[in-house]
Amino acid sequence: MQSVSSRRTFLKMPAALAASGPLAALAAAAEAEDLKLGVATYSLRKFPRARAIEMIKELGVRYVSIKSFHLPYELPPAELAAGAKEFRDAGLTVLSGGNIDLKNPAELRRMFEYAKAAGMPMIVCAPSHETLPEVEKLVKEYDIRAAIHNHGPEDKYFPTPKSVLDAVHGRDPRLGLCIDIGHTARTGADILESIREAGARLFDVHVKDLKDTSARAVQVAVGDGVLPIVGMLRLLKKMNYQGGVMLEYEIYPDNPLPGMHRSIGYMRGVLAGMRG
Secondary structure: OOOHHHHHHHHOHHHHHHHHOOHHHHHHHHHHHOOEEEEEHHHHOOOOHHHHHHHHHHHOOOEEEEOOOOOOOOOOHHHHHHHHHHHHHOOOEEEEEEEEEEOOHHHHHHHHHHHHHHOOOEEEEEEOOOOHHHHHHHHHHHOOEEEEEOOOOOOOOOOOHHHHHHHHOOOOOOEEEEEEHHHHHHOOOOHHHHHHHHHHHEEEEEEOEEOOOOOOOOEEOOOOOOOOHHHHHHHHHHOOOOOEEEEOOOOOOOOOHHHHHHHHHHHHHHHHHHHO
């Protein structure tokens, strides 16, 4: 856990930064030299694609992971390409799609075709141990990376980052981990140690914060909880991590923007403090 004093110090930074100039300019400056802050569009699941894009632009981030709410699986390839193009035309970089369930053997190829049509270089996914060998074959065939998402104590396949790393050990290097830090904390695993252990297999980070780690429904805005956000961002920079740091804000689905602004602002403040 990060110290109370360091957390309070960084909590003050976003407001000070906002007062010093436009947030969009701050975002461009920060992201030009720091981590790839972005949004997993599951955060905006109650909103249609066009509105979700507008909201992401309001946050001033440039990176996105598209959930099927905003790019449905059943669309034909041409419509998938056109839908993904709407994000790109708005100045957003599509880092991935997902989370995508890959437990049904009959659906695996269709999901890779979906990612291919949308131009996704990576899928965040939830396979089973039984489907993982076929997923590896498809990763090689399509040259699309697969980041397995750990889902906490309820996930019988991949509850922890270590369970993912054990499963991909010795497999194609395009198979890796999407660490969900909230689910990781709920299993009792150490977030920072998990990130260190993942190394080059760390492809994606889903960021949220919890007011405690004893239950699932205790999410708060990033910076308002107990997870080691400062230490995590510092470690990712030290590792020269090149993947996304994606806000997955699951609470207040009908009005998520205030908490999302606070979360992104907090992380920008942390990064600015490290530079300063």
